[in-house]
Amino acid sequence: MNETFLLSRGKLITFLECRRRFQLRYLDGAAWPAAPLPVADEARLGLGQQFHQLAQRHFLGLPVETTTIDDRTLRGWWLTFEKYKPKLPHGRNMSHVRTLPELTLTIPIGKHLLHGRFDLLVIGEKNGIPFAQLYDWKTGRPPDETTLRYDWQTRLYLAMLAEGGTALWGEGHNPLPADQISITYWYVTAPDEPRVITYNQTWHEQNWAEISAIVAQIEAQQVEGGVWPLTEDRSQCQVCAYQALCGRQEVGTAVPILADEETDDFMALPLEPALP
Ligand code: SF4
Numbered sequence: 001m002n003e004t005f006l007l008s009r010g011k012l013i014t015f016l017e018c019r020r021r022f023q024l025r026y027l028d029g030a031a032w033p034a035a036p037l038p039v040a041d042e043a044r045l046g047l048g049q050q051f052h053q054l055a056q057r058h059f060l061g062l063p064v065e066t067t068t069i070d071d072r073t074l075r076g077w078w079l080t081f082e083k084y085k086p087k088l089p090h091g092r093n094m095s096h097v098r099t100l101p102e103l104t105l106t107i108p109i110g111k112h113l114l115h116g117r118f119d120l121l122v123i124g125e126k127n128g129i130p131f132a133q134l135y136d137w138k139t140g141r142p143p144d145e146t147t148l149r150y151d152w153q154t155r156l157y158l159a160m161l162a163e164g165g166t167a168l169w170g171e172g173h174n175p176l177p178a179d180q181i182s183i184t185y186w187y188v189t190a191p192d193e194p195r196v197i198t199y200n201q202t203w204h205e206q207n208w209a210e211i212s213a214i215v216a217q218i219e220a221q222q223v224e225g226g227v228w229p230l231t232e233d234r235s236q237c238q239v240c241a242y243q244a245l246c247g248r249q250e251v252g253t254a255v256p257i258l259a260d261e262e263t264d265d266f267m268a269l270p271l272e273p274a275l276p
Helices: 009-017 019-027 039-059 072-084 145-150 152-169 202-226 234-238
Strands: 094-109 110-125 130-137 183-187 195-198
Touching: 009 019, 009 130, 009 152, 019 094, 019 195, 039 094, 039 130, 072 094, 094 195, 110 152, 110 202, 130 152, 130 195, 145 152, 152 183, 152 202
Parallel strands: 130 183
Antiparallel strands: 094 110, 110 130, 183 195
């Protein structure tokens, strides 16, 4: 097998949770989830997606008329966002500042590709040094800082910018230093407490090594072929739609894992191996 994979946060997590689930879902194209989501979960996902669309519209410079938002929850979120949204970088010593909502970035890693979709990326230069500030909108409750720092979204997005972000400036600019990259999580449930995580070169070297090691494991599994190993963590099976395919119905009724409204999988990325 020589496919080049388009690897997103969701796919890396899936591989780490269960290699067989990765194979079934992304290589074999087995339907996921097998059953429709509960109505309340569908509604939550829908509202989260609509909220992101409103934010995108806002940062594209298009008007958002609050009175036209019918759903009361969504309208409340939007009013909160308008009041508390984080301040974007600006100042006299800044130049080449660009505000890029819903930006997609794809960078090579070995023979594969890492893929991320950012809610908002602001890039520019401060005193001639490039910077990149990511923003991510959340409609759930914030986790503790350590959890957020080691979340795969944080780790993957920061690493992707450190490895491939310089290309966003084009030729003739200085490289983007890791310590000039940050991600800000803004929660509608804690709107005046944005969580800001700043990257650095030491963290990047360790982080990139770990990401590369996972990709190498995926590649080794590709070469090995056959049925990829079933997880030994049976709790994963409890939230997996593939119980019947694995003969693990005994672990309980499957409640398929919900996609976070902000994840790249939710944004309907290709699920199949993709060529660059
Ligand atoms: S049922 Fe369990 S072993 Fe099978 S794909 Fe799902 S998580 Fe993996």
